[in-house]
Amino acid sequence: MSSILAIAVSFTLVLYALAMALALSRVLRGPSAQDRVLALDFIYVVAMLVMLVLAIRYASSMYFDAALLMALFGFVGSAAMAKFLLRGEVIE
Amino acid sequence: MIGLLVAALLLASGVLVLVAAIGLLRLPDFFQRMHAPAIASTLAAWSVALASIVHFSVLEGRASLQAWLIVVLLAITAPVTTLLLARAALFRRRLANDAPPPHPGRR
Numbered sequence: 441m442s443s444i445l446a447i448a449v450s451f452t453l454v455l456y457a458l459a460m461a462l463a464l465s466r467v468l469r470g471p472s473a474q475d476r477v478l479a480l481d482f483i484y485v486v487a488m489l490v491m492l493v494l495a496i497r498y499a500s501s502m503y504f505d506a507a508l509l510m511a512l513f514g515f516v517g518s519a520a521m522a523k524f525l526l527r528g529e530v531i532e
Numbered sequence: 533m534i535g536l537l538v539a540a541l542l543l544a545s546g547v548l549v550l551v552a553a554i555g556l557l558r559l560p561d562f563f564q565r566m567h568a569p570a571i572a573s574t575l576a577a578w579s580v581a582l583a584s585i586v587h588f589s590v591l592e593g594r595a596s597l598q599a600w601l602i603v604v605l606l607a608i609t610a611p612v613t614t615l616l617l618a619r620a621a622l623f624r625r626r627l628a629n630d631a632p633p634p635h636p637g638r639r
Contacts, residue, residue, distance in 0.1 A: 448539030455546030459553035459572075466556050474621040475562055481613055482556060482569040485577070485606070486549055492580045492599060493542060496587050504598040511602055515609035522616035526623055 449497045453490065460486050477521045484514030534590050541583035548576040562621055566614060573610040577603055 463486070466479040488510040495503035520530050548571055555568030581599040588596035 442535040445535040445539050448542050452542040452546035455543075455550050459549045462550075462553040462557050472562060472621075472624070474617055474624065475565065478562075478566060478569065478617060479556060481617075482552065482572060485569065485573050485610075486553075488602070488606075489545065489549065489572070489577060489580050492584050492602070496538065496542070496584055499591060501588065501596070501598060504602070507599075507602050508605065511605050511609065515605075515613060518613045519616055522613065522620045525620035526616070 445496075449493060452493055456486055456490050456493070473525055474522075477518060477525065480521075481514065481518040484510060484518070488514065534586060538583045538587045541579045541586075545576040545579040545583070548572065548579070552576070563618070566618060566621075570610065570614070573606050577606050 460483055463479045463482045467476050467483070470476045470479060488507045491503045491507035491510060495501060495507070524530050552568045552571040555571070556565055559565045559568060581603045584599040585597060588599075
């Protein structure tokens with residue numbers, strides 16, 4: 441792993457952390473419930489991207505499975521929360 | 533050389549995700565804020581997936597396409613989430629007797 445790539449990986453992770461902090465402030469502040477769900481979904485996507493970057497950092501393809509699971513469960517969670525906002529219950 | 537390409541793709545995705553987060557924070561209305569996370573789940577995810585495909589293909593000496601699966605999954609699920617959330621937001625806004633969102637073309 442070249443040093444340029446190592447620096448780029450660290451810098452990218454810092455940018456991701458900054459973006460997640462901004463989205464977290466939207467979760468805490470968000471005027472309505474749907475704002476919070478939107479920001480949580482964004483945080484899920486960014487965490488999945490962090491997994492992909494960590495796969496490059498540690499040169500291990502194990503992280504792909506983690507990223508796939510995070511994408512799946514992020515979708516299920518966001519869809520369930522949106523359904524809850526729409527109907528007041530998840531399964532009817 | 534390959535490392536430089538991978539580094540550039542990673543940095544591009546980091547900047548794009550940050551732009552999406554700033555959009556999520558700064559845009560005034562919920563229906564405008566819904567546009568911001570799409571940057572992260574399309575262009576940023578594509579560039580990270582391309583970076584990891586290039587990196588692992590060079591590292592292992594064979595085509596390594598697992599990251600492609602994640603991007604395809606994201607392309608299927610992100611519109612569904614957005615659609616459900618938009619419907620929920622419209623429903624809740626109507627329930628609160630609030631004004632409907634302004635037409636996107638006019639100000």
